[in-house]
Amino acid sequence: MKKLINNVDDVIADALKGIELSDDNVRVDHEHRVIYRAEKTRQGKVAVISGGGSGHEPLHGGFVGVGMLDAACAGQMFTSPTPDQMLAATSEADGGAGVLHIVKNYTGDVMNFEMAGEMAADSGVRVETVVVADDVAVQDSLYTAGRRGVGLTVLLEKIVGAAAEEGRDMDGVLEIAHRVNAGGRSMGMALTSCTVPAAGKPTFDLPDDEMEIGVGIHGEPGRHREPLSSARDIAKQLVDPILHDLDFTGAPCIVMLNGMGGTPLIELYLMYGEVVRLLDDAGITIARNLVGNYITSLDMAGCSVTILKADDEILALWDAPVKTAGLRWGV
Amino acid sequence: MKKLINNVDDVIADALKGIELSDDNVRVDHEHRVIYRAEKTRQGKVAVISGGGSGHEPLHGGFVGVGMLDAACAGQMFTSPTPDQMLAATSEADGGAGVLHIVKNYTGDVMNFEMAGEMAADSGVRVETVVVADDVAVQDSLYTAGRRGVGLTVLLEKIVGAAAEEGRDMDGVLEIAHRVNAGGRSMGMALTSCTVPAAGKPTFDLPDDEMEIGVGIHGEPGRHREPLSSARDIAKQLVDPILHDLDFTGAPCIVMLNGMGGTPLIELYLMYGEVVRLLDDAGITIARNLVGNYITSLDMAGCSVTILKADDEILALWDAPVKTAGLRWGV
Incomplete structure (x- = not known):
């Protein structure tokens, strides 16, 4: 195996350091492995967050910033982040107008985001979810019931991020998310x-x-x-x-x-x-x-x-x- | 060999079609294999052009556009473009204020750009050249006398392109080019x-x-x-x-x-x-x-x-x- 790494256990932690050092517009919570915009979500803005296994860069961490995501959780390689990562991201990114979870359709991701969403809801945050399932290749797959979530996630994060940025409320953001997802x-x-x-x-x-x-x-x-x-x-x-x-x-x-x-x-x-x-x-x-x-x-x-x-x-x-x-x- | 190509003879021509289709801000002269900005160089602006062997993308064609290059010549894979490509690019891109050639230090590139520059000068275009030779690894190399031109080319094209864009004359653009090259x-x-x-x-x-x-x-x-x-x-x-x-x-x-x-x-x-x-x-x-x-x-x-x-x-x-x-x- 030929890779530019120090050792296999540190790849994600080391890469997160590099991402943080390279981009003044983000900050990294290294304990929870969450990438946030450098500035807190403004009050009244719907927060848009995503996350998933690492190894798909720039997705998702490279899409955190003005006009796109508010936060992204980095899981282990090709492995869903944990509910506590997602809960930390949801709580921290909430600007009082609710948090939209963009989830690629893999069983672990869907389950963990659902759990985190329920926990966040218990603490009074409105959480909504859009599950991306755009891969026409196969119906069920190794880690997926239904279709897999793939490339459409990039487009959806951009478009939905822009809708939130311009100040739409959660219902408006959700409507766009569903329309993009369907198309x-x-x-x-x-x-x-x-x-x-x-x-x-x-x-x-x-x-x-x-x-x-x-x-x-x-x-x-x-x-x-x-x-x-x-x-x-x-x-x-x-x-x-x-x-x-x-x-x-x-x-x-x-x-x-x-x-x-x-x-x-x-x-x-x-x-x-x-x-x-x-x-x-x-x-x-x-x-x-x-x-x-x-x-x-x-x-x-x-x-x-x-x-x-x-x-x-x-x-x-x-x-x-x-x-x-x-x-x-x-x- | 596993590559996304049709056949080995058409790789560059096919890729140029894709580049042209993907970017409204450029146009391609397929005969000469030169990528230009969609709009002609404005009168009085120094034109900045480059080129080299293909296979280094996005360099150089992907750096044609406002604030960077006016034109880029695409050679065969890892092979210098020909003088007639460079002459076509120089003549077409000239806006009356001269043309700067940015050349990576490989023997073929240097020789061909020099020949094209002389031909263009004969027709009354002021041509100046900056040769990039930033690779500290070795002194002479397979295709190079002196140091090879590598990554600094990207930075130089950006910075010098910006200097030309803001309206500096050829002497001013050259001064910046030499300063970047030295540093x-x-x-x-x-x-x-x-x-x-x-x-x-x-x-x-x-x-x-x-x-x-x-x-x-x-x-x-x-x-x-x-x-x-x-x-x-x-x-x-x-x-x-x-x-x-x-x-x-x-x-x-x-x-x-x-x-x-x-x-x-x-x-x-x-x-x-x-x-x-x-x-x-x-x-x-x-x-x-x-x-x-x-x-x-x-x-x-x-x-x-x-x-x-x-x-x-x-x-x-x-x-x-x-x-x-x-x-x-x-x-």
Whole structure:
């Protein structure tokens, strides 16, 4: 295993130190492993928090900042944060207008956020939850009942974060969250496995001439394996199932071509060109896009496609200023 | 070889299509493989252009946009662009106030930019050149007489681009370019080789338990190989030679922790924390930083450190708005 680490037990603690040192706009509670904005949530603003297993950087910690998240809990590698982390984040981030939990649909994450939400509610904080489940690859999976939560989480955190930032109340923020959640779908693929530091070896075996179509962000099995093929064919195998699942025509769409962590940018741009060709052929309007590493799987080589059916209001929230380590514009 | 490509001959052309489709702020001359800002250089503005072999994305094409480059020439993989590409870029980008060529110190790049500069001068365009040679690892190298040009290029393109954007004349832009060039040093390392698509196999062999200290961005040999060690030790092996080469105390510094393309962000943040610890111990003031993939080597795993001795004027230029695919803030 070749990694830039000190030892496997300290990877997350050491990375959190680096994140804190690199970004004046955040502060880190190292005891609870929660990344907060440097400034407290302003009174009357809905707080938007998320979290999940580490290893998907910049998700979620890199999305804490003005216009996006108020706090993010960092779990162990590919493992849900604990309820006490989430409770600490919820209590600390609350600005009196309630706290929205953005949860990727994995059994541990859903259960722990639910427990934390109940505890916070007992102390008088209004907590609402949106569970993201956008991966069209498989119905149930290794750690999931129903669909897995993947790339749409990035778009949802941006858009919902903007809605909270502009002062919408919890009902207004929730309405946007549900609309984004309903309109987004994703699918991913892997050229290689990732290697979790504590395991010290690849999560799964993938022969040198094969790829996994529909892979999960923790290396969960996808739909099938097959011989490595062209970018054009791979794009089709990711886009077709998404378009089969939801009609994206007649609305401006936001498209993300996401890298899994070990794939260089030149390949992601190349893949984006192939995806655009297919969406053009299908009569889909791309209003905005993101190309890069936003929700990763450690050092996995591969990519995923996310498409969100947007509208003018969602586009305006997308365009609103955001200042985080992972996404920044307008400020 | 596992890559998201169609075939090895089309990688760069296909990637340029994707870049053009993803960014409304640029346009691509596909014949010459030059990326331009969507809008022509305004009359009286010094044009800043660069270019080099492909495979280092986002450098250089991803740095074309307001506040940074006016144009970037994309060569073949790890190979200098040709003089006719550079001449086309120089002629097209000229706004009547001259064109600055930012050239990384590799023999082919230097020679071709020089030839293009002479041809452009013959047609009446004032062309000036700054050659970046910041890599302290080795004196001469596989493709270089003198030191190699590496990470400082990113910082120089940003700072010099800002100086041109605010309307400085060529002498003023050149003065800043020389000051940045004099004050910056870099050093990199690799955990793995990269694989050039046309070669189809790793550029160099690196055993599973070894790393290359001082590697070049094309996989050129560094100072030595040794057994894989901790992030803390690696940081020391990168920072010490830089500090040995130049005194960075007594000035606000800009520090970049750059990924080589195949290393995930969580490791880069961890490494940044280790670098900061060493710079603190050495009494160096970090005023700004960048952590991420900015000058890559295809799918190489590894990282590099760049330190620039800045001043208030350079910091103000660093902070000025920039709107490119690879760097964006303030707009």
